[in-house]
Amino acid sequence: MKYFGTVSSFDTVEGHGEIKPETGGDMLRFERGAFSSEKNTVPTVGQRLSYDVGTNSQRQRCALNLQTI
Structure with missing residues (x-):
């Protein structure tokens, strides 16, 4: 199931965001x-994305299969 959301932060040095x-x-x-x-996409704050929900290596919920809209 695809979900939609907005980038609230992204750290270009660390390569992760929320x-x-x-x-x-x-x-x-x-x-x-x-x-x-x-x-090679660098997300920007306020950008709308579609995504799936999964878990990372620490078994925490995270966004996967991100796509710009």
Whole structure:
């Protein structure tokens, strides 16, 4: 299931950020490598994205398969 949200922060040095889900709830962390086909994409604050929800290596919820809209 695809979800939609807005980038609330992104650290270009560390390569990770957070996305605010449109449906509310907790912020979801994401890694730059989570962009499905746009590997060189640098997200900007306020940018709208679609994503899937999964878990990272620490078993925390995160955004995966990010795509710009």
